Amino acid sequence: MKDLLATVKSNKRIAENIYMITLTLPESVGAMHGGQFVNLSTGNGANLLRRPLGVCIADGNDLSVCYQVKGNGTKYLSTVESGRKLQVLLPLGNWFDLDGYKNVAVIGGGVGIFPLIATIRENCSEKNFYSYIGFRNAGAVCLEEELKKSKKLTITTDDGSYGIKGNAVSAYLDDFESVAADVIIACGPPVMLKVLKRKLSEAGIKIPCYVSLEERMGCGLGACLVCVCKNSDGENVRVCRDGPVFDINEVQL
Amino acid sequence: MANLQVEICGVKFKNPVIAASGTFGFGREYNLLYDISVLGGVSTKGTTIEPRQGNPVPRIAEGSSVILNAVGLQNPGVEHFIKEDLPFLRKKGTVVIANVAGKTLEDYGEICARLDGLADMVELNISCPNVHAGGMALGIRPENICEVTKISKKGLSKTPLIVKLSPNVESISTNARAAEDGGADCISLINTLTGMVIDIERRKPIIANNTGGVSGAGIKPIAVRMVYEASHAVKIPVIGMGGITSGEDAIEFMMAGARAVQVGTANFSNGNAMPEIISGIDSWLDRHNIKDVNEIVNTLTLN
Numbered sequence: 001m002k003d004l005l006a007t008v009k010s011n012k013r014i015a016e017n018i019y020m021i022t023l024t025l026p027e028s029v030g031a032m033h034g035g036q037f038v039n040l041s042t043g044n045g046a047n048l049l050r051r052p053l054g055v056c057i058a059d060g061n062d063l064s065v066c067y068q069v070k071g072n073g074t075k076y077l078s079t080v081e082s083g084r085k086l087q088v089l090l091p092l093g094n095w096f097d098l099d100g101y102k103n104v105a106v107i108g109g110g111v112g113i114f115p116l117i118a119t120i121r122e123n124c125s126e127k128n129f130y131s132y133i134g135f136r137n138a139g140a141v142c143l144e145e146e147l148k149k150s151k152k153l154t155i156t157t158d159d160g161s162y163g164i165k166g167n168a169v170s171a172y173l174d175d176f177e178s179v180a181a182d183v184i185i186a187c188g189p190p191v192m193l194k195v196l197k198r199k200l201s202e203a204g205i206k207i208p209c210y211v212s213l214e215e216r217m218g219c220g221l222g223a224c225l226v227c228v229c230k231n232s233d234g235e236n237v238r239v240c241r242d243g244p245v246f247d248i249n250e251v252q253l
Numbered sequence: 254m255a256n257l258q259v260e261i262c263g264v265k266f267k268n269p270v271i272a273a274s275g276t277f278g279f280g281r282e283y284n285l286l287y288d289i290s291v292l293g294g295v296s297t298k299g300t301t302i303e304p305r306q307g308n309p310v311p312r313i314a315e316g317s318s319v320i321l322n323a324v325g326l327q328n329p330g331v332e333h334f335i336k337e338d339l340p341f342l343r344k345k346g347t348v349v350i351a352n353v354a355g356k357t358l359e360d361y362g363e364i365c366a367r368l369d370g371l372a373d374m375v376e377l378n379i380s381c382p383n384v385h386a387g388g389m390a391l392g393i394r395p396e397n398i399c400e401v402t403k404i405s406k407k408g409l410s411k412t413p414l415i416v417k418l419s420p421n422v423e424s425i426s427t428n429a430r431a432a433e434d435g436g437a438d439c440i441s442l443i444n445t446l447t448g449m450v451i452d453i454e455r456r457k458p459i460i461a462n463n464t465g466g467v468s469g470a471g472i473k474p475i476a477v478r479m480v481y482e483a484s485h486a487v488k489i490p491v492i493g494m495g496g497i498t499s500g501e502d503a504i505e506f507m508m509a510g511a512r513a514v515q516v517g518t519a520n521f522s523n524g525n526a527m528p529e530i531i532s533g534i535d536s537w538l539d540r541h542n543i544k545d546v547n548e549i550v551n552t553l554t555l556n
Contacts, residue, residue, distance in 0.1 A: 001285050224278070225312075225324050
C-alpha cells in the first residue's frame, strides 16, 4: 500500500455519465487484482474525501479506474485534464480469489462491472468466464470489448434497448444448468446483490458466491470505521479492509 | 533541523504532531503505510467500557472543505484495547493517549481507573450524548465539564488527564476554566462542530444519524480562534486541532497558544499527512532560523 502522486494520462467519457481515468503511477505498487480498489483524490481541494474506485485495468504502472459522475466531486474529477497530478492511495482491500475454480459465473450491474472486468482480464487465459452484465439502457453500455474476454457474454438492459430485456441475475439463473459454474462473482447495485442472494437461496444453489460491496468511505485503509457492514453474526466488518469482497453468505445485504 | 521535542504534563513527545482520535484507529493500519513511531503521539479511537457497534451507515458525508462523520464510537471495549491494541502502540515508542468516553459519569471514573498507569495520557471525549446530562453531551455546560473531570481525575493517580472540549458551546473560555477547575492536567480542542448535509433529491440527510461532526480544513479558523481563547483562559497546557493540513497550519495553532497539535481529517486526504506536517514544521522553523519549536508557542500579537 502506497500513497502516491500519479499523473493523469487520460480521462474520457465511456458511456452516459461514466468516465475512465488512466493514471501513470510514479512507481510500482505490485500486483493489483480485480476487487481491489484505490482511493483517488478528485483534484479539487474542497473535496477532502477521496473516491474509492475499483481497479479496472492494471497495465504495468498504468492504472485505469472508472467512475460515475454523481456529485460535485466526481463532476470535478471529470474535468481533470491529462498531465495533472492526483494523489492516490493503493492498492486497497481484498480481491476475487479464484484459485481452485475453473468455470466462473460473473454477474454485474452498472458501475459494478469494473472490478469484474479486472478479474476477467487477470484470469481469462486459464479460466472460463460466463458473464451476465446488466445495464440501464444502451447508453450505459461500456467496455464491451473487455467483457467479451469472457467465454460467453450476455448483456441485459432494463428497457431492452441493447441485448436482452431483463436483468443479469435472471439471465444467469435461466442459463444456470448449461453454464455449470463452480463459483459466482458479483458486483453491482445493492438491490441486485440482494436479489441474487435471495434467488440463490430460493433455488437451493450451494456453489460459492463472492460479492464486492460499496460504501461511503473515509480513510480507505481500515482505521476510521466509517464504511462498515454487518456480517452474518451481526458484527461490523470494514468494507475497505475486511472486504470489499465477501462471501455472500457471510454478509448481510 | 530545529528541536521539535515538546513536553506536556511531564510527558515527552518527539514532535508536537499527534494523530487525532477516531481517524487513526489504534495505529495498525497507518503503520502499513509508514512507521508510526515518527509521530509525536497517537490519540486512540474513542474507547468505552463495553464494546460498541456504533451508528448505522452512511457514517460520513462531505461539504466544501469539510467532512461530517457519525461513527458513533464503534470500539472493541477497554479490556480488548488494553490486551490487543495498547501493547502494539506502546511498542512503537510514540506517546499513547487513550481517548475514552462513557454513557454515565460513573463510566468515566471507571474507565480512567482502568487505564491509570497503562496509557501515557488519557483524553476525555465529552462530546457524546450522556445519560447524566439527559442525553445531551457532558461537554456543553461548564458544571457538567467540571464534574466529569473531577470524577475522571479521581481514577487517575499516575496518568495525566486531557479534557477534549467541544466547540458547540456558549463560551469556550468558561468551559476551558471548568475543566481546569475540575482538575484537568491539559485541555485539547476543538472536537467536531455539529452539522448536517442534505441529499436534496431524497430530501434526507446523507448521514444515517442525520447529524454528524464537522471537521477538516474548512473549520480551521474557528478552531484557531477557540484555541486562542481557551489558552488565554487557563494555565494548563493546550493541545490544538481542527483542520490542520500542513506544517504552516500547525505553526498557526501553536502561535495561538497550543503546545502540540492533533491531525485528523487530513489523514483521509493524504495518507502521509502527518509525516509531511512534521517536516513542514521543521522546514518553517529552519526558514525562520528558530531553533526550538517551543519558542513559537503563544507568540501571537493581536492587532
